[in-house]
Amino acid sequence: PPPTSPARSSPNILITGTPGTGKTTAAGMVADAVGLELVTVGDLIKQRNLHDGYDEEFDTYWLNEDKVVDEMEEMMAGGGMCIDFHTCGFFPERWFDLVVVLRADTKNVYDRLERRGYKQNKIDENVECEIMQVVADDARESYKAEIIMELSSNTLDEMEDNVEKIAAFVSEFRRSHQ
Numbered sequence: 001p002p003p004t005s006p007a008r009s010s011p012n013i014l015i016t017g018t019p020g021t022g023k024t025t026a027a028g029m030v031a032d033a034v035g036l037e038l039v040t041v042g043d044l045i046k047q048r049n050l051h052d053g054y055d056e057e058f059d060t061y062w063l064n065e066d067k068v069v070d071e072m073e074e075m076m077a078g079g080g081m082c083i084d085f086h087t088c089g090f091f092p093e094r095w096f097d098l099v100v101v102l103r104a105d106t107k108n109v110y111d112r113l114e115r116r117g118y119k120q121n122k123i124d125e126n127v128e129c130e131i132m133q134v135v136a137d138d139a140r141e142s143y144k145a146e147i148i149m150e151l152s153s154n155t156l157d158e159m160e161d162n163v164e165k166i167a168a169f170v171s172e173f174r175r176s177h178q
């Protein structure tokens with residue numbers, strides 16, 4: 001089957017990036033602005049037990065990728081979904097019409113995660129992840145370059161611009177897939 005489904009009349013969007021880059025904020029604003037259904041995958045994993053237990057050291061759940069994909073398959077089928085998660089390569093390529101990778105400066109990632117009360121090792125791990133462009137590389141390995149939008153998310157102005165760009169993509173997709 002083709003990697004993207006032309007059958008969708010409303011797009012599926014993935015908003016990914018290192019924790020602290022602004023995914024949940026942006027995804028919520030996009031979903032509100034253009035009427036997409038928001039799925040915060042981290043919450044779904046906890047609520048439906050789609051993990052292999054809890055990692056005490058990093059204060060996080062062990063992701064069970066197969067369980068997450070199985071659980072989400074049906075909700076992705078009809079389009080119109082806005083997915084928020086910090087890892088992206090394990091989602092089927094065919095699910096998404098747009099993959100947004102949010103990026104932020106080291107200091108911003110650090111400050112935002114510190115404000116969130118993350119433990120030092122978790123802050124350091126995520127700051128390193130952002131410096132090493134782990135999520136952006138993962139996206140580039142997993143999705144076609146044409147559907148990836150890498151956006152800077154350091155200021156509220158940039159956040160607003162990003163939401164506008166994503167909303168414009170959604171409107172154009174709907175217009176051309178009627």
Ligand code: ADP
Nearest residue numbers: 019020021022023024025112153154155156159
């Ligand atoms: P993520 O879901 O990627 O972990 P959040 O959306 O929870 O990130 O944002 C983390 C914190 O950073 C929140 O307090 C949010 O208000 C702030 N924030 C996110 N993006 C921006 C931005 N572009 N400019 C200023 N503050 C931001």
Ligand code: MN
Nearest residue numbers: 023024025084
């Ligand atoms: Mn989040």
